[in-house]
Amino acid sequence: MSxxxxxxxxSMPFVRNAVLAGVLASILFGVLGSIVTVKRIAGLAGAIxxxxxxxxGLAIFLAAKNIVPGMPPxxxxxLFAVNATALIGVVSLKAKQREDTVINALWAIGMSxxxxxxxxxxxxxxxxxxxxxxILLVSTxxxxxxxxxxxxxxxxxxxxxxxxxxxxxxxxFSRTRGVPADTVFxxxxxxxxxxxxxxxxxxxxxxxxxxxxLPAGTAGYFSKNLSGMMVSAxxxxxxxSLTGLLVSWxxxxxxxxxxxxxxxxxxxxxxxxxxxxxx
Amino acid sequence: xxxxxxxRFERVxxxxxxxxxxxxxxxxxxxxxxxxxxxPNGAGKTTLLRLxxxxxxxxxxxxxxxxxxxxxxxxxxxxxxxxxxxxSSFPISVEEVVKMGRxxxxxxxxxxxxxxxxxxxxxxxxxxxxxxxxxxxxSGGQRRRVLVARALASNPRLLILDEPTANMDVESxxxxxxxxxxxxxxxxxLIATHDTGFVSALTDVVLCVTEDGKGSHHVVRxxxxxxxxxxxxxxxxxxxxxLHDTDLPDDACCNTEGQGAAR
Numbered sequence: 359m360s361x362x363x364x365x366x367x368x369s370m371p372f373v374r375n376a377v378l379a380g381v382l383a384s385i386l387f388g389v390l391g392s393i394v395t396v397k398r399i400a401g402l403a404g405a406i407x408x409x410x411x412x413x414x415g416l417a418i419f420l421a422a423k424n425i426v427p428g429m430p431p432x433x434x435x436x437l438f439a440v441n442a443t444a445l446i447g448v449v450s451l452k453a454k455q456r457e458d459t460v461i462n463a464l465w466a467i468g469m470s471x472x473x474x475x476x477x478x479x480x481x482x483x484x485x486x487x488x489x490x491x492x493i494l495l496v497s498t499x500x501x502x503x504x505x506x507x508x509x510x511x512x513x514x515x516x517x518x519x520x521x522x523x524x525x526x527x528x529x530x531f532s533r534t535r536g537v538p539a540d541t542v543f544x545x546x547x548x549x550x551x552x553x554x555x556x557x558x559x560x561x562x563x564x565x566x567x568x569x570x571x572l573p574a575g576t577a578g579y580f581s582k583n584l585s586g587m588m589v590s591a592x593x594x595x596x597x598x599s600l601t602g603l604l605v606s607w608x609x610x611x612x613x614x615x616x617x618x619x620x621x622x623x624x625x626x627x628x629x630x631x632x633x634x635x636x637x
Numbered sequence: 638x639x640x641x642x643x644x645r646f647e648r649v650x651x652x653x654x655x656x657x658x659x660x661x662x663x664x665x666x667x668x669x670x671x672x673x674x675x676x677p678n679g680a681g682k683t684t685l686l687r688l689x690x691x692x693x694x695x696x697x698x699x700x701x702x703x704x705x706x707x708x709x710x711x712x713x714x715x716x717x718x719x720x721x722x723x724x725s726s727f728p729i730s731v732e733e734v735v736k737m738g739r740x741x742x743x744x745x746x747x748x749x750x751x752x753x754x755x756x757x758x759x760x761x762x763x764x765x766x767x768x769x770x771x772x773x774x775x776s777g778g779q780r781r782r783v784l785v786a787r788a789l790a791s792n793p794r795l796l797i798l799d800e801p802t803a804n805m806d807v808e809s810x811x812x813x814x815x816x817x818x819x820x821x822x823x824x825x826x827l828i829a830t831h832d833t834g835f836v837s838a839l840t841d842v843v844l845c846v847t848e849d850g851k852g853s854h855h856v857v858r859x860x861x862x863x864x865x866x867x868x869x870x871x872x873x874x875x876x877x878x879x880l881h882d883t884d885l886p887d888d889a890c891c892n893t894e895g896q897g898a899a900r
Contacts, residue, residue: 396724396727398724518743520736520737520740520744520745520746521740521743523729523733523737524737524740526727527723527727527729527734527737528718528721528723528737530692530718531716531718531721531737531787532737532740533692534690534692534711534714534716535711535712535737535738535740535741535742535791536708536711536712536741536742537740537742537743538742538743578726578728581728582728582730582771583728583729583730583733584727584728584729586728587728
C-alpha cells in the first residue's frame, strides 16, 4: 500500500498519528533546536536525552514487577530528565570547569542504569524502540502533549525573544542590561529536557539530539537572524520528517533512523557546498 | 562649578576564590569625565568594572554609581566588553546587535523596525553604512565599533570600555578615538587599558590599579603630562604620559584649581 493511501485508510490511524507527530515535532526541532544551537547547549541536551533511558528502564521494571503497576515509561523518563537537568544546571552555573565531566558521567550512568533495569525486567522489553524510536507507538496522548509543548515553546520564544537572542549572543552584556541570564538558561534547559522526553517516541533518545541540531545547523546557513533560523529550521525539519516517514514506509525501514539520515545527509551536503564556496 | 560624582568607591574590598583582588579601594570620578583605568593584565581592572556595573558585589565597602547602587542604575550604563566569545555561525545583523543595547530586564526592547536611538547610535559609532550587514562578516575594528554603538543605544550616562583597542590596527584605533572624542563631555567615559605608559590625550583622570606588595590591589590617582614626542600613528591618537611617581590625592579634582590629572 502506498504511503498516501495508508494515510487516508481509516483502519490505519497510526499512520496519521505518525504524520501529525512529525509535524508537531518539527516545530520543536525548528524553534527549540535553533535556540539550543545558538546557545551551544546541544551537549547538555544530549546528556539529558541519554540519561532518560535510566528512567525508562526504571519505569518498565517497576511496572513489570508490579511494584508500581502500570507506571508508564514516560513518567520514569520525566523523573530522570528533571533530575539530570537540575544537576547539569547547578554544575553549569556553579562549577563550569566540571561541566564536561558531569555531562559525560550523566550520559553513561543514565544509559547503564536503563540497560540494567531492562535486563532485569521479567518478560521481553525491547530497548531498541526507546533508543531509536518507533513512530508507530505514538499515541493520541503523545500528540496532545506535543501540541501543548509546541504552544508553550512558541509563546515563550516570541515573548522572550530579545532575552534569548541577547543571552545567546553575549551573555555578559545581557547581564549588564539586567537580563536574568541564569533564569533564561535554566528555563531553556528544563523545556529542552521535557521536549527530549516527548520527542524520544518519534526518533528515539539517541537521535533526538541529532534532530535538535541538524535542521537548525542547515537553516543557519540560509538565515539572516535567529527568528529566520527558527522558521527555516522548522521547514527543514518538516521536509526531513515527512521524507523520512515516506521512505521508511516504502522501503520498510526504521523511521527514526531514516529521518536522521535524511537530515544528516542534507546538512553535510549544504556544509560541503558552503565550504567549497568559501575556499 | 561643582560636578556631580558619577562613580564612588568607598573602602571597597573584593575577593575571588579566597584571593584578595581589591583591598580597601577608594576613589571617585565626576560626571562627564574621561577616565583611564590603567593596570597590567590580571590587576583586577575587569573586576573593578564588574563592580561598577553591579555584576559583582564587594565583600566590604560601598560602590555607588550616580549616587545609587550599581544594579539600580544598570539601564544608564553602556558596556563594551573586551572579549566576546562570538560564534561566527550565529546569524545576526549589525542593526540587531545594536538593538540589544535597548534591552532592559525582561522588557521587549526596541520593537519598532526603526528605532531612533539605534539610528543615532549607529551614526555616532560610524557604522550606519553597515547596519544590514551580517555581524560575522565584519572586521575586528568594525565589530568593536558596532559594540560601541550597542553600548550607546541606551543613551548611557556612563560608558565603560574594557581594553577597546586590543588587537586593533592603528587605522581602527584612530576611528575609535574619533568616535570617543565626539562623545567626550556628553557622558562619563571609563576605559580600562593595560598600557601603563601612555593613555589617550582625551583622558581627564588616570586611575592606576596598583599592587600593595601583599598580592592585592588598590586604585591610585596619578598625574599625566602631554607626550608630544610620541607619534600619533603609534596609538591612533595624541597621548599623555602617565607619571607613576606622582600620586594625586583623591580630591585632586575637587580643589579650586580643579586640574584633574591631565588636560
